[in-house]
Every structure is written in structure tokens, then in C-alpha cells.
Amino acid sequence: MIEKTAPYVTFLIIHISLVFFIYPEKIFEATDRAHWQPVVAGCLLEFTMLWLYLKALVVFPHADIMDMMNSVVPKWVTRLVLLPLVIYFFANIILHIRSHSEVLTIVLTPHIPIWALMLFLVISLFSALSDIQSVLRACFVTAFIFVPIVCFCVLSSLQNTKLQNIMPLGNAHPDFFYQAPFYSGFFTFSSFLFLGIIRPYIQLEAKAQKYYLLLYAGLLFPLTLASIYVPLLVFGQETASKYLFPFIEAMDTINLFWLMFERVTIFYVTATLSFIIMYTALLIWMTAMMLHKLYFGFSRRGWSVLVTLASYIAACFIPNWTTIEELIWLDTGLRFYCIAGLPVILSIIGLVYKRRRAVT
Amino acid sequence: MRFRRALLVLLPLVLLTGCWESKDINKRALPVAMGICKGEHQKYRVGLRIPEPKGGTMQIRHIESEAATISQAIESMRMKMENSIDLLHLKLILVSEDLAREGIRDIIEYTMQSSAIQSKTLVAIVNGELSAFLSAPSEDGEEAGQGFYDFFSKQAGWTPYISEATIWEVYRSLYSYTEDIAIPVLSKEQETMFRFKGSAVMYRDKMVNLITPNETLLYNIYQNKYDGAHIEVMEHASVVVLGAKVQKKATLESGGPRVMNRLKVVVTIEEMKEGTTMSMIEKELKDLLQKRFQQLTAKLQKNQSDILGFGQYFRNKMSLPELKQWREKTYPQLQLEEAVEVVIRNGGSIKTPKSGVDRPALSNS
Numbered sequence: 001m002i003e004k005t006a007p008y009v010t011f012l013i014i015h016i017s018l019v020f021f022i023y024p025e026k027i028f029e030a031t032d033r034a035h036w037q038p039v040v041a042g043c044l045l046e047f048t049m050l051w052l053y054l055k056a057l058v059v060f061p062h063a064d065i066m067d068m069m070n071s072v073v074p075k076w077v078t079r080l081v082l083l084p085l086v087i088y089f090f091a092n093i094i095l096h097i098r099s100h101s102e103v104l105t106i107v108l109t110p111h112i113p114i115w116a117l118m119l120f121l122v123i124s125l126f127s128a129l130s131d132i133q134s135v136l137r138a139c140f141v142t143a144f145i146f147v148p149i150v151c152f153c154v155l156s157s158l159q160n161t162k163l164q165n166i167m168p169l170g171n172a173h174p175d176f177f178y179q180a181p182f183y184s185g186f187f188t189f190s191s192f193l194f195l196g197i198i199r200p201y202i203q204l205e206a207k208a209q210k211y212y213l214l215l216y217a218g219l220l221f222p223l224t225l226a227s228i229y230v231p232l233l234v235f236g237q238e239t240a241s242k243y244l245f246p247f248i249e250a251m252d253t254i255n256l257f258w259l260m261f262e263r264v265t266i267f268y269v270t271a272t273l274s275f276i277i278m279y280t281a282l283l284i285w286m287t288a289m290m291l292h293k294l295y296f297g298f299s300r301r302g303w304s305v306l307v308t309l310a311s312y313i314a315a316c317f318i319p320n321w322t323t324i325e326e327l328i329w330l331d332t333g334l335r336f337y338c339i340a341g342l343p344v345i346l347s348i349i350g351l352v353y354k355r356r357r358a359v360t
Numbered sequence: 361m362r363f364r365r366a367l368l369v370l371l372p373l374v375l376l377t378g379c380w381e382s383k384d385i386n387k388r389a390l391p392v393a394m395g396i397c398k399g400e401h402q403k404y405r406v407g408l409r410i411p412e413p414k415g416g417t418m419q420i421r422h423i424e425s426e427a428a429t430i431s432q433a434i435e436s437m438r439m440k441m442e443n444s445i446d447l448l449h450l451k452l453i454l455v456s457e458d459l460a461r462e463g464i465r466d467i468i469e470y471t472m473q474s475s476a477i478q479s480k481t482l483v484a485i486v487n488g489e490l491s492a493f494l495s496a497p498s499e500d501g502e503e504a505g506q507g508f509y510d511f512f513s514k515q516a517g518w519t520p521y522i523s524e525a526t527i528w529e530v531y532r533s534l535y536s537y538t539e540d541i542a543i544p545v546l547s548k549e550q551e552t553m554f555r556f557k558g559s560a561v562m563y564r565d566k567m568v569n570l571i572t573p574n575e576t577l578l579y580n581i582y583q584n585k586y587d588g589a590h591i592e593v594m595e596h597a598s599v600v601v602l603g604a605k606v607q608k609k610a611t612l613e614s615g616g617p618r619v620m621n622r623l624k625v626v627v628t629i630e631e632m633k634e635g636t637t638m639s640m641i642e643k644e645l646k647d648l649l650q651k652r653f654q655q656l657t658a659k660l661q662k663n664q665s666d667i668l669g670f671g672q673y674f675r676n677k678m679s680l681p682e683l684k685q686w687r688e689k690t691y692p693q694l695q696l697e698e699a700v701e702v703v704i705r706n707g708g709s710i711k712t713p714k715s716g717v718d719r720p721a722l723s724n725s
Contacts, residue, residue: 033680106475126368167675235528238535252479253528257515262449263478 006136007195007202008215009143014191014282015220016150017275019227020247021103022328026185027228028241034171035228035237038182043221046189049343050216053192054209056346057199059353065196065346066293072349072356079294081345085193086294088338089287090311091331092190093280097121098315099324100276107248107269118315120277125308127281128288129301132201135285139278146271153268154226157251161233183332184325188224190339191279192216196346197286244321284308389421389443393508395490396467397456399426404459406433408445409494409508422495430470447476451509453527454494457487457545457560457567465534465565472531479528482512484544485560485567492548507553512544520580520590521573523559534565537683538671542579545570563665563687575656578649581623582606582668594644597632601625602705610673618695619670623649625700629707642702653698661692670694 027038060068069078101117109117127135176182195202195212202208231246234253243249251265261267288303318324391408399405407424423441427433438445453471455464471477486493510516512524525543533541542559549555559576561569571579580586581604592599603626610619629641660667664687671686682690 110475162672164669164672164675168680169676235532236536236539238537239532242535249479249528253526255480255526257513 002137002140003133004203006140008211010136010139010282011212012215012219013139013143013147013275014194014279016223017272017279018188018191019224020272021245022099023185023188024227024231024246025244026181028246029181030179030185031171031176032237032241033168035232036225037171037174038176038185039225039228042186042189043224045340046192047216049339050192051213052347053196053343054204054212056343056350057196058204058209059350062200064199066290068346069349072353082290082294084334084337085342086287086290088334089283090307091334093283093287093307093311094315095324095327096276096280097311098318100273102321102324103245103269104273107265115316118312121280121308121312124277124280124284125304127278128284128304132198132285135281142274142278146274149267149271153251153264154230156254156256156264157230160253163233165233165236166229180329184328186335186339187328190335193338193342194282194286197289383444387443388446389441390446390449392450393452393454393494394450395454395494396430396459397490398459402426403428404430404433406430407491407494408437420495420497422491424491430467431474448478450477450481452482452484454484454486454490456490457485460485460560460567463565468527468530468534468565471527480526483525483527483530484546487545487547487557493554496553511553514587520586520588521577522556523576523579533562538666538675538686539669540665540667542571542576542667561660561663561665561667563663568663568665569659571656571659574652578652578656579667591630592645592648594648596636596644597641598630599627599641599645600630601627608670608673610670610677612674612677616693616695617674617690619673621696621698623698623700624703625649626703626705628705638704641704645702646700649700650698657696661694664688664691666691
């Protein structure tokens with residue numbers, strides 16, 4: 001039971017972990033009206049790419065993307081094509097731990113130094129050292145505990161909404177395409193890539209594919225919209241665009257007299273932090289796996305430790321929030337290659353493989 | 361292997377202690393209210409009201425400091441306190457009226473930016489000497505300085521005549537193109553902690569007028585904050601208003617912007633003079649509410665302050681540059697109408713005649 005549902009749950013929580021933090025601010029920077037347009041544009045891209053990716057992955061029943069590529073193209077091509085993905089995963093580990101520990105200092109613990117907060121990486125590493133099944137199971141358990149809390153927080157943040165703030169809904173000239181923050185926001189939309197690396201361990205037949213797509217359209221798309229529209233309905237565009245974390249600010253306004261805790265935000269931040277810990281674990285596992293399989297035969301566990309150490313040290317060198325934002329922006333080319341390029345390349349490889357199989 | 365496992369089990373002891381720079385609760389001063397007024401020598405005089413338990417009772421400690429900014433004043437208070445000041449449990453921020461008339465942007469920006477102060481802390485304007493509020497001895501029945509908070513709490517002393525404003529709401533109205541806020545104005549009372557005098561009408565960050573508690577009631581109804589019940593006393597009867605809801609319909613035609621409001625009040629009759637009929641009560645209440653509405657909106661339009669939030673209904677009807685000038689250009693010309701529908705749910709324990717005409721005698725039919 002758990003084995004079967006764990007990948008879906010993992011898919012869900014790693015999306016939730018990202019969507020409420022940096023994404024709303026980026027969208028508020030990208031446009032000042034009709035915020036649904038950039039959200040729909042982003043979600044549509046991810047949905048299409050997810051669909052392509054799943055179609056390509058299912059062609060090879062028991063191979064991850066490394067083996068997939070190897071079976072069609074020479075190994076050096078695989079290495080070249082997948083190198084950006086390794087770098088992207090690695091960069092993501094650094095950015096996640098750094099940005100979330102910064103969030104923690106802003107919301108929860110202003111006095112604890114960043115280097116100490118970033119030690120939560122040790123938990124991720126511990127998880128990544130074991131095999132992928134246990135990582136997925138851990139994701140399941142985390143979700144079981146924390147998803148209800150996140151739901152409660154999101155629902156209760158509707159307390160102070162004013163419906164009129166949603167206006168204006170229309171925008172005849174969508175100029176967000178020319179705005180850099182719109183592209184930085186795609187940070188959120190890359191989480192589906194993990195499916196390709198853990199492919200040999202999960203089910204991906206037609207039914208499973210449908211579940212992933214349904215999960216995305218039915219749950220994650222509304223959540224992405226909520227991440228923008230909750231702060232928008234509470235504060236209105238003029239004020240929401242002033243905040244660094246609009247969604248967290250919106251959550252800070254919740255006032256429930258029957259709740260014995262004063263700030264709901266604390267629960268929310270802790271819950272998403274646990275999701276981030278799991279996502280980072282997955283990222284470490286994947287980066288180590290790819291390095292191990294593609295480049296140097298050094299053991300996967302050894303790579304995990306090395307990757308963790310390297311990302312911890314790199315994250316310590318990031319001095320402030322502005323640098324984090326710059327790095328997220330620098331990442332953009334790499335990100336689009338991974339989100340949009342890889343699924344296309346893999347589909348082509350899938351086609352070639354099918355044709356070859358038909359010939360022989 | 362066993363050794364490694366033992367290490368793993370022991371690891372959380374080190375990692376999860378959660379005692380980084382911990383400060384014991386008895387070494388912390390937890391102020392419940394902060395007062396800000398103009399200083400004699402510097403820009404701000406900031407005072408804190410700190411309840412301290414002493415021998416089973418609660419004693420109030422009041423400290424003050426003057427500085428050019430609020431954070432600096434707090435910092436200088438820290439220098440004279442033996443305990444560490446923790447603003448996280450601050451419940452109320454009091455701003456003096458003269459400061460509010462000059463503008464409270466700096467204060468609100470500071471409280472919003474500071475992560476030590478919660479954004480749902482209440483804001484009020486006081487008229488009179490601030491230290492009188494902050495140093496007032498704790499009242500009977502007040503728990504840990506909660507009295508300030510209970511006054512505004514819907515679970516305690518709040519009435520529909522009292523407005524309430526939190527930091528984030530005030531901050532929102534600083535930047536919103538189409539909405540302002542009313543902040544409660546308090547004055548010191550001899551017997552109790554304070555008296556609610558009315559609400560300060562804000563124009564962006566400045567207090568421009570004062571409205572009465574009766575007008576504040578209307579503000580609460582229009583902001584959808586009406587809750588509970590209040591009594592309206594009229595010439596011939598007193599009624600208990602059980603519910604009040606308003607529907608607004610905005611139109612923007614060649615005749616200019618217009619908002620049609622439909623106010624529906626549900627009442628029961630509390631007391632009445634002999635010979636009064638339902639229709640008389642309905643009419644009296646209608647006239648009363650309409651008159652109040654007209655007086656209030658005339659005042660507000662003159663002050664260019666849209667605390668009733670009519671501009672919100674034009675957000676989809678005007679472009680953003682037009683909305684930016686809502687307060688100054690469009691709002692003063694806004695035509696407002698109010699239609700009142702009175703539903704008398706029941707007349708209490710005594711029957712009330714429907715209209716002036718007596719019931720026809722049986723023999724006539």
C-alpha cells in the first residue's frame with residue numbers, strides 16, 4: 001500500500017514545499033493584474049512536459065533516464081546531455097537549504113546563525129544514504145503527518161479575504177513574458193524531473209500516468225493558484241507586492257481565538273520545512289546516483305556525502321537574500337533546459353528506440 | 361554496527377536540543393502594549409506596559425524612552441531593563457492623536473517590517489496623556505494584562521460600536537488605491553481602563569476626522585464586520601438589531617460613478633410607546649439609518665477617505681492609473697444611495713399591531 005502510494009505523495013509534497021515560498025513574490029513582481037495568466041502559463045508548461053516525460057519514460061520499463069539514453073546513444077552523449085541536469089539538481093540543493101534557512105530566520109528564529117540552521121542537511125543526507133524505497137516511505141510518513149497541517153493553514157488563511165481584491169481579472173496585453181521574475185518563478189515547476197531518476201522503482205503504466213496528471217491538474221494547479229490568490233485576496237495587489245513572502249504574511253493575519261497557539265505560521269513553516277528536508281534528501285540521492293552511474297564509478301553513498309558537503313559549503317558562501325535571488329535568476333537557462341529540453345530529448349530517444357525495436 | 365546505531369540514537373540529543381541562545385521566561389519582559397507619542401526632545405516618546413507577576417498578583421510596570429526612531433527607543437529601554445524585552449506578545453499599539461494627524465506611516469512600516477512584532481497586533485489612537493494608559497493599574501479580573509486585548513475581542517468586551525484595526529490592515533490601507541481604514545480612538549476613563557470615543561478616519565496614513573460610535577457602527581456594517589446585536593433607540597420604540605447586511609452595486613455610466621446600497625436589518629422590538637405600529641417603527645428606523653448614512657458619507661467624501669470601501673467595487677471597472685487617483689478624483693463625485701429594508705422578526709412577548717388601522721370588528725364581516 002505505502003510502496004504504491006509513496007511516489008504520488010512524494011510528487012505532491014515536493015511541489016507543495018516550493019510553491020508557497022518564492023513563487024508568489026515572483027508572480028507579484030512579474031505582473032500587477034490578472035495574476036492567473038502567468039500561473040496558468042507556468043502550470044500549462046509543466047503539465048505538458050510532465051505528460052511528455054511520462055510518455056517517454058514508460059517506453060523503457062526498468063530503466064532510469066541514464067540507462068534509457070545509454071541504450072540508444074553513445075555514453076559520452078548521455079554524459080553531455082545529462083550534465084546540466086546534475087548541475088541543476090546540485091544547484092537546487094544549495095538554493096533550497098540556503099533559502100529555507102533564511103525563511104526560518106525571518107519567520108521563526110532570528111537569533112540562530114544560518115550555518116546551524118543549514119545543518120538540517122544532515123537529516124537529508126541520512127535519508128539519502130539509505131535506498132530510494134526508504135526515502136519514498138519517509139516522504140509518505142512526513143506527508144501523513146504534515147499535509148493535514150498545511151491544509152488547515154491554507155484553509156484558515158481564507159479568514160481575512162476580500163473578494164473584490166481579485167479584480168482586475170483581465171489583461172489584454174500580457175507583458176509578464178518580458179519580465180525576468182516570471183522566469184525565475186519556474187523554480188517551482190521543475191520538481192517533476194525526479195520521476196525519471198527513480199523510474200526503475202516505481203509503477204508508470206497507463207493508470208499511474210493518469211494519476212500523476214490528475215494529481216497535477218486537480219490538486220497542484222489549484223494550490224499554485226492559491227499561493228497567489230490567497231495573499232491577493234487578503235491584501236490586494238498594491239500591498240501584496242510589497243512583501244517578500246506574501247503567502248506567509250497572509251498566514252500571519254490568521255486570528256483564531258479557539259486555537260491555543262498564537263501563530264499558525266509556525267506550524268506551516270515547520271511543515272514545509274519537513275517537505276524540503278525530504279526533497280533535499282531526494283535531490284542528494286539523485287545527484288549521487290547520476291554521478292555514480294554516469295561519470296565516476298565511486299560508490300553512491302560516497303557521492304552522497306561529497307555532494308552534501310559541497311552543497312553545504314557552497315551554501316555557506318551565499319551571503320544574503322539578494323544573492324539567492326540572483327542565483328535563482330542565473331539558473332534560468334539551466335532550468336528551462338531541464339524542464340522543457342529534457343522531456344523533448346527523451347521523447348525523441350523513446351521514438352528512436354521504438355522504431356529500432358520495430359525494425360529488429 | 362551496534363556502535364553506529366547507538367551513535368545515531370544519541371545524535372538527536374545533540375541536534376534537537378533547541379536551546380540556542382535561550383532566555384528563560386522569567387528573564388523576559390513581555391510588554392502587552394506599546395504607546396507612541398511625540399517626544400519633548402526627540403521625535404518619538406515610546407512607552408511599554410509590562411505586566412509582572414509579583415506574589416500572586418499582577419503588577420504593571422511602565423517604562424519610557426525618547427528617540428528619533430521607535431526601534432532606537434526600544435533599544436535604549438533595553439539598556440535600562442534588567443530583563444530582555446520581547447515584543448512578540450504585544451497586543452496593542454497606542455498612537456497619540458497629534459502624531460496620527462501628522463501621519464503614522466513610519467510607525468506602521470516599522471511594526472510591519474519588524475519580525476518581532478506580530479502583524480495582527482491591534483492599533484488604536486489615544487487622546488490624552490499616553491502614560492496614563494500605560495501605567496494604569498491592572499483592573500480586577502484582568503488576566504496578565506489581557507484587558508487591552510479583551511476590549512476589542514469579539515469573545516469579550518467588543519460591541520458593534522467599536523472599530524478595530526490591526527497593523528496589517530492599516531498597512532494595507534496605506535498602499536491600497538481604493539480603501540481606507542478607521543482606527544479606534546480611546547480616551548482614559550476614571551473607573552475603567554478606557555472609553556471608546558469613536559474612530560479616526562484615515563486618509564492614507566493621516567487621521568483627518570473623527571466619527572462617532574454610531575457612525576462606526578455603520579462602518580462595521582459596511583465592512584462586513586457587524587456581529588452580534590445592538591440597540592437602536594428611536595422616538596417611539598427601541599429595537600434590538602440582530603443582523604445587518606449590506607449589498608453594494610456599483611455602476612460607472614455617463615452620469616458618473618454610482619453605488620447603490622441595499623441595507624437589510626433584522627430587528628426585534630425591545631420596548632415601545634403605546635399606540636405604536638410596526639410600520640411606524642420600520643419607517644423611523646429607515647429614516648434614522650438613512651440619515652446617518654448620508655451624514656457619514658458626506659463627511660467622508662469631503663475628507664477623501666473611503667473607509668466604507670466603495671472604491672473596491674470599481675476595481676474591475678477602471679484602469680489601474682484611474683484607480684490610483686480614486687481618492688482624489690473619482691470618490692468625491694461618487695453618488696451614493698442607500699435603500700433600507702427593515703425586517704421585524706418579532707415583537708417580543710407582546711403583540712404589536714401591524715398598521716394604524718384597527719382590526720375590523722367581527723360583526724362587520
